[in-house]
Amino acid sequence: MKDSTQSDFTEKIIGNMKETPGPLLEILHQIQKEFGYVSPDLVPVIAESLNVSRAEVHGVISFYHYFRSAPPALHRVQICRAEACQAMGSRVLEDYAKASLGIDFHQITADGSITLEPVYCLGNCACPPSIRIDDKIYAGVSAEIFDLLVDELRIKPLKVVN
Amino acid sequence: MEEFMSKLFVPKDTGACSLGADEVALKLEHYFESHDIAIQVVRNGSRGLYWLEPLIEIETAEGRVAYGPIGIGDVEDFIKESCWMLNKSHPKYLGRTEAIPFLSKQQRVTFAKVGIIDPLCIDDYVSHGGFVGLRKALELSPQDIVSTVSESGLRGRGGAAFPTGIKWQTVLDATGAQKYIVCNADEGDSGTYSDRMLMESDPFALIEGMTIAGLGVKSTEGYIYLREEYPLAHEILKKALRVAREANYIGKNILESGSSFDIEVRLGAGAYICGEETSMLESLEGKRGEVRPKPPLPAAQGLFGKPSVINNVVSLASVPPIIADGSESYHHYGFGRSRGTLPFQLSGNIKYAGLVEIPFGATLNDLLFGFGGGTRTGRAMKAVQVGGPLGAYLPKRHWNTALDYEAFSKIGAMLGHGGIVGFDDSVDMSEQAQFSMEFCRIESCGKCTPCRIGSVRGVELIESIRRGENLQQNQELLVELCDTMEDGSLCAMGGMTPFPVRSALKYFSKDFE
Ligand SMILES: Cc1cc2nc3c(=O)[nH]c(=O)nc-3n(C[C@H](O)[C@H](O)[C@H](O)COP(=O)(O)O)c2cc1C
Ligand code: SF4
Numbered sequence A: 001m002k003d004s005t006q007s008d009f010t011e012k013i014i015g016n017m018k019e020t021p022g023p024l025l026e027i028l029h030q031i032q033k034e035f036g037y038v039s040p041d042l043v044p045v046i047a048e049s050l051n052v053s054r055a056e057v058h059g060v061i062s063f064y065h066y067f068r069s070a071p072p073a074l075h076r077v078q079i080c081r082a083e084a085c086q087a088m089g090s091r092v093l094e095d096y097a098k099a100s101l102g103i104d105f106h107q108i109t110a111d112g113s114i115t116l117e118p119v120y121c122l123g124n125c126a127c128p129p130s131i132r133i134d135d136k137i138y139a140g141v142s143a144e145i146f147d148l149l150v151d152e153l154r155i156k157p158l159k160v161v162n
Numbered sequence B: 001m002e003e004f005m006s007k008l009f010v011p012k013d014t015g016a017c018s019l020g021a022d023e024v025a026l027k028l029e030h031y032f033e034s035h036d037i038a039i040q041v042v043r044n045g046s047r048g049l050y051w052l053e054p055l056i057e058i059e060t061a062e063g064r065v066a067y068g069p070i071g072i073g074d075v076e077d078f079i080k081e082s083c084w085m086l087n088k089s090h091p092k093y094l095g096r097t098e099a100i101p102f103l104s105k106q107q108r109v110t111f112a113k114v115g116i117i118d119p120l121c122i123d124d125y126v127s128h129g130g131f132v133g134l135r136k137a138l139e140l141s142p143q144d145i146v147s148t149v150s151e152s153g154l155r156g157r158g159g160a161a162f163p164t165g166i167k168w169q170t171v172l173d174a175t176g177a178q179k180y181i182v183c184n185a186d187e188g189d190s191g192t193y194s195d196r197m198l199m200e201s202d203p204f205a206l207i208e209g210m211t212i213a214g215l216g217v218k219s220t221e222g223y224i225y226l227r228e229e230y231p232l233a234h235e236i237l238k239k240a241l242r243v244a245r246e247a248n249y250i251g252k253n254i255l256e257s258g259s260s261f262d263i264e265v266r267l268g269a270g271a272y273i274c275g276e277e278t279s280m281l282e283s284l285e286g287k288r289g290e291v292r293p294k295p296p297l298p299a300a301q302g303l304f305g306k307p308s309v310i311n312n313v314v315s316l317a318s319v320p321p322i323i324a325d326g327s328e329s330y331h332h333y334g335f336g337r338s339r340g341t342l343p344f345q346l347s348g349n350i351k352y353a354g355l356v357e358i359p360f361g362a363t364l365n366d367l368l369f370g371f372g373g374g375t376r377t378g379r380a381m382k383a384v385q386v387g388g389p390l391g392a393y394l395p396k397r398h399w400n401t402a403l404d405y406e407a408f409s410k411i412g413a414m415l416g417h418g419g420i421v422g423f424d425d426s427v428d429m430s431e432q433a434q435f436s437m438e439f440c441r442i443e444s445c446g447k448c449t450p451c452r453i454g455s456v457r458g459v460e461l462i463e464s465i466r467r468g469e470n471l472q473q474n475q476e477l478l479v480e481l482c483d484t485m486e487d488g489s490l491c492a493m494g495g496m497t498p499f500p501v502r503s504a505l506k507y508f509s510k511d512f513e
């Protein structure tokens, strides 16, 4: 499905970045910030505007863990899998998170509220294990704390008040 | 209201905020406002005493005093017990901040202002000695700037420990109108956070250091390549650049000197390899982050093919005090060929985890026990990984090694970016070795076979060792694989992944039986 809003936006930001050297990563960042992912439909638009091949644009998108080609869930939950967090139980937390959400890394919960992702260090290694939810980082996350935090993110049916 | 209690500090640092500092600050601000109490809540950076975060400080006539940790659950009590009016009998009262042994035993040079000033207040920065180095540099010739950095003995803090002055000299001597200063703020090493802290707590120090580098090598443009995993550092850096530009410390005709230099932040996109300098250049140019063969060195042909200085955040932020106070003031700290100080970062299973800036020459034991107080879990410390995911795991018998680049390299280890991760005796070192290979598999840029294929094979081999299959034969194969990766990889990703693997195998062989 062609989304003209997305391609209009893309053309506009590329137009604004005419003076920026090596702009591709910046362009992808702006697109993902706006729409949550970089739609494959935009690859030809970007390629044409920058006068590079589609393969090149696709190659860049696929190289970086951060760029997504499909719409994300409402929230991104990242669990740090790196050494300092391992030393304080991140492996157990990771297993718990997958089991309690019923998904593996890079998957989305059935209600569309959460994408679970691994991350390799959040720079919060003095307070492990750490997780990141969208742009906020949490320290010393136990299974209980994980449940509390994640519960807040769930899409809840509106309560009927009588 | 007594005047000496006019300021209260609540850190705005990723670590402090991950423990509730934002919510605590909001609560206090709300309380003071609604009760007409004339106390200003300042969002400083972190002092780096993370087990005490959120660490609240209050300004008094005798200096700043601290309470901590004051998390969301403690703030009501903090208010009720009038801590903000200096209740010294409160159990969370810590006395004068500077007198806390973890802090008083340090020699903070690069981190001198971190946690003390308001990171975005340029007047605060200036009144604590900020921009003295830059003002001096504006009076010096480029060669004098570079020579001062050379004489200080500063070596790159990003990992490779290459002499900063030599790098700058190469770029100064290179011909060409366009040169770049590139700050490596990718800080991918697990267990490290000194770059993050510096950018969040004292961003002007980095800006000043980059600007001096620009004057030193005659460059007018700088880039900061920041990892996507640091959203708060990104926000603070962008604001700091705006403030510095408005005050004309960067931009055109800096402080009416006739020299210009400006800085732009670029975000990475979640790739460890983009911390390797040539991969970072590719990424900055908007390409896949594949490692470039060297030569040419970036100093000759770097960003967009132009001569470029690439330095780590801490390397660059160490420059202002070197220029301000002279090379000797920095050089007199340290040990052997490791001059100056290094901000070590205690991480993982360590009781008092935090940032420790001390001169080279102390031992790991000093850090782990003197500062760190042993493990957080209270069990015996078993292994310590130094220098990030490509660093060796060291057993107790090596904890007496002097913290010095050469001494570490002699034992097959590296100080790297100064990250120190403690593990207690519940760790299974074969699992750690397997992770090292797995990390290499996930993060390899794919350019060379020993790394790309070797890491896949490495994971399989360790898996089968852990299942107890053909132990002796598989261990021999693993050692051979490590040899191949070390000898045949283009960069340290494939070339040094064998370090943690070999060290686990060598020092903790029981975990592979
Ligand atoms: C796989 C790999 C990852 C690296 N990651 C970083 C990093 O995150 N930050 C950094 O400053 N240097 C990193 N480096 C080192 C850089 O290549 C380079 O040596 C450094 O940025 C130079 O700056 P310095 O001389 O100030 O240390 C890495 C090197 C390798 C091989
Ligand atoms: S060693 Fe690995 S990361 Fe380095 S260039 Fe080769 S494939 Fe890329």
Ligand code: FES
Binding pocket: A080, A081, A082, A083, A084, A085, A086, A120, A121, A122, A123, A124, A125, A128, A130, B190, B191, B192
């Ligand atoms: S290792 Fe998990 S935050 Fe650094």
